Amino acid sequence: MTVQGTNSAIRVGASILRDYLVLVMIAALVALTALIEPKFLSPENLTNIMFQFGPLMMVALGTTFVIIGGFIDLSIAGTINLVAVVTISLIQPMGQVPALLTGLATGTVCGALNSVLILSSGALTQAEALFMTFGLSTVYSAIALLYSHGSTMHFWDITASKSIFQAIGSGSLGFLSWSFVIFLISLAALWVFQEMTAEGRAVRLTGGNKTAARLAGVRISRSIVVIYAIGGFMAALGAIVLFSRVTTASPVIGVGYETNAILAVVVGGTTLKGGKGSVLRTVMGVLLVVLMSNCLNLLGVSTYLQVVAEGAILTFAIWLDNRKHM
Amino acid sequence: MARIRKAVLIGLVLLVVAAFGVSAQAKVKAAFICQNMANESQAFSEKQFMKYGADFGLDMYTFDAKGDSQVESQLVMNCIAQQFKVIFLNPNDINAIVPSLMQAKRAGLIVGMFSSDLSPANQKYRDFYAGSNDVFAGKQAAEAFMKHFPNGAKIVEIGGQAGHDAQIKRHDGFHSVIDSSNIKVIDYKACQQWSTEQAMAIMEDDIVKYGHEIQGVFVHWDNGATGVIQAAKAADLKGLYIIGIDGNRAGYNQVLSGEQAVSISQDFVAMAKKDMELAQKVVKGQQVDPINYIPLNVIDKSTIKNFPVPQW
Numbered sequence: 001m002t003v004q005g006t007n008s009a010i011r012v013g014a015s016i017l018r019d020y021l022v023l024v025m026i027a028a029l030v031a032l033t034a035l036i037e038p039k040f041l042s043p044e045n046l047t048n049i050m051f052q053f054g055p056l057m058m059v060a061l062g063t064t065f066v067i068i069g070g071f072i073d074l075s076i077a078g079t080i081n082l083v084a085v086v087t088i089s090l091i092q093p094m095g096q097v098p099a100l101l102t103g104l105a106t107g108t109v110c111g112a113l114n115s116v117l118i119l120s121s122g123a124l125t126q127a128e129a130l131f132m133t134f135g136l137s138t139v140y141s142a143i144a145l146l147y148s149h150g151s152t153m154h155f156w157d158i159t160a161s162k163s164i165f166q167a168i169g170s171g172s173l174g175f176l177s178w179s180f181v182i183f184l185i186s187l188a189a190l191w192v193f194q195e196m197t198a199e200g201r202a203v204r205l206t207g208g209n210k211t212a213a214r215l216a217g218v219r220i221s222r223s224i225v226v227i228y229a230i231g232g233f234m235a236a237l238g239a240i241v242l243f244s245r246v247t248t249a250s251p252v253i254g255v256g257y258e259t260n261a262i263l264a265v266v267v268g269g270t271t272l273k274g275g276k277g278s279v280l281r282t283v284m285g286v287l288l289v290v291l292m293s294n295c296l297n298l299l300g301v302s303t304y305l306q307v308v309a310e311g312a313i314l315t316f317a318i319w320l321d322n323r324k325h326m
Numbered sequence: 327m328a329r330i331r332k333a334v335l336i337g338l339v340l341l342v343v344a345a346f347g348v349s350a351q352a353k354v355k356a357a358f359i360c361q362n363m364a365n366e367s368q369a370f371s372e373k374q375f376m377k378y379g380a381d382f383g384l385d386m387y388t389f390d391a392k393g394d395s396q397v398e399s400q401l402v403m404n405c406i407a408q409q410f411k412v413i414f415l416n417p418n419d420i421n422a423i424v425p426s427l428m429q430a431k432r433a434g435l436i437v438g439m440f441s442s443d444l445s446p447a448n449q450k451y452r453d454f455y456a457g458s459n460d461v462f463a464g465k466q467a468a469e470a471f472m473k474h475f476p477n478g479a480k481i482v483e484i485g486g487q488a489g490h491d492a493q494i495k496r497h498d499g500f501h502s503v504i505d506s507s508n509i510k511v512i513d514y515k516a517c518q519q520w521s522t523e524q525a526m527a528i529m530e531d532d533i534v535k536y537g538h539e540i541q542g543v544f545v546h547w548d549n550g551a552t553g554v555i556q557a558a559k560a561a562d563l564k565g566l567y568i569i570g571i572d573g574n575r576a577g578y579n580q581v582l583s584g585e586q587a588v589s590i591s592q593d594f595v596a597m598a599k600k601d602m603e604l605a606q607k608v609v610k611g612q613q614v615d616p617i618n619y620i621p622l623n624v625i626d627k628s629t630i631k632n633f634p635v636p637q638w
Contacts, residue, residue, distance in 0.1 A: 039534050039535055149369070150370070151638060170560055245556070246552065256521075297532075304489075
């Protein structure tokens with residue numbers, strides 16, 4: 001092989017490594033942990049990971065669309081707080097199906113409200129959307145606090161049937177948890193929307209270049225409403241999976257989810273600049289975030305170091321994302 | 327007739343002025359600066375200050391520091407500017423709050439600490455403290471384990487929010503006793519927040535790693551114990567001896583149902599009342615004890631009948 005050929009092979013290898021770095025990191029993490037702690041690959045732990053995967057996965061799938069659309073959504077934590085306390089409080093008076101639907105509707109309305117305020121204020125850059133949605137997160141959290149009077153609500157307060165929520169939280173369909181089944185259905189629906197519909201392509205165009213998208217006939221305001229509504233709906237789904245899992249809903253239950261969701265999306269390979277990305281990549285990103293926590297716990301790494309690891313990986317992913325565009 | 331009308335009018339005005347004077351004298355303007363209203367125990371405490379303030383001659387106002395020590399310091403400065411006579415506060419950061427408390431003392435405010443005290447070196451910047459002793463709570467948890475497992479056991483500890491004052495003190499108190507016993511703490515992890523989900527995830531991971539070796543769990547707060555219980559149920563791990571701190575409705579119900587062995591209960595009503603009682607005495611110029619620990623109650627299956635259902 002010539003020197004030129006070798007250099008070319010190295011460049012191709014580096015390019016593949018950069019594009020699929022998350023898979024390499026997952027493989028390395030799995031191999032290292034399995035070597036040190038063989039119980040990592042036990043069926044019990046794989047089941048754990050499947051359950052731990054659920055809430056963040058739902059939220060991150062929705063966030064993927066917002067980021068592909070060229071925006072950001074920091075209202076996720078507030079939306080989760082609000083949806084969780086509203087839904088759990090309505091199970092007793094309304095029954096579980098109406099409570100579930102109201103919860104999902106609440107999240108979707110929060111998302112749509114974000115987009116309406118962004119559009120009406122002309123905040124069409126990512127930075128402007130960041131501050132707008134951060135403000136709205138505070139508003140949604142405050143409403144959750146007012147609504148719940150600052151109290152945590154528990155399943156044992158509910159005498160009406162809550163079987164749907166119990167199934168979502170801890171039930172299984174064969175060897176798959178119900179939350180994992182919900183994830184698979186959501187993933188399939190969102191992938192079809194992203195790849196096979198005109199609106200999905202419009203979202204990507206909007207994120208890539210708003211002016212070009214507008215000139216190409218894309219109704220970017222509609223795309224913005226769609227991405228935030230999907231983000232809100234998926235945050236609501238995440239909230240429902242989350243409180244069903246822990247059997248309680250506090251008005252601060254969603255704290256930290258917005259950053260973890262963005263972390264998972266960006267680490268997965270969706271660019272923060274908008275226009276490029278995929279829900280399938282986000283699945284890899286979430287898997288890395290959840291696995292990292294699981295592995296570091298099993299390896300006995302302290303909480304402080306786990307936070308450092310999360311921050312370092314996010315910084316590295318954003319650095320790599322910027323390098324790709326240089 | 328005109329003179330009589332004038333005299334009655336003057337009399338009424340004097341009466342109103344006197345009434346205002348008496349009212350102003352009776353009511354002392356006081357503020358409770360809440361650490362974070364999103365924290366369930368703090369939201370409950372705020373209600374107690376508002377509910378009982380008038381009983382201690384206080385005209386109570388409350389402010390929310392939103393978990394931010396910078397905001398909390400600013401709120402202290404606002405209280406100085408607004409000429410409050412008394413402030414009660416639960417610091418987010420016992421060191422960061424000190425410069426603003428120095429100014430409060432210089433301005434002549436009465437400063438009462440609630441639930442968390444300043445470090446000994448800085449206690450001159452407050453008048454008194456009323457609250458539970460988190461170190462003691464940790465010790466009580468250790469003693470309960472030693473009593474239940476006289477022949478030793480393997481347990482895990484799940485801490486509250488890493489770096490939080492209560493998490494550190496509960497951990498230190500627990501280890502000051504348990505380390506010299508025959509009980510082995512096989513794993514310790516603190517959470518990133520006081521999050522039930524994180525406590526549950528840590529417990530799930532511990533179950534994978536240690537399985538049936540785990541005989542007990544010390545979890546720093548009762549809502550965290552809810553997550554531990556769910557993880558144990560999912561893994562069909564029975565007979566765990568679980569101890570939590572707080573004594574809130576979650577802990578109470580879990581002890582009642584037998585899922586949690588012990589809840590070490592903090593009495594926030596007593597804490598708030600004690601703080602206000604101390605402030606009232608200081609306003610009157612009386613001497614008070616600077617440190618006032620409110621006793622912790624150990625709620626277990628045998629004592630639960632002695633305690634009312636918690637309001638929070």
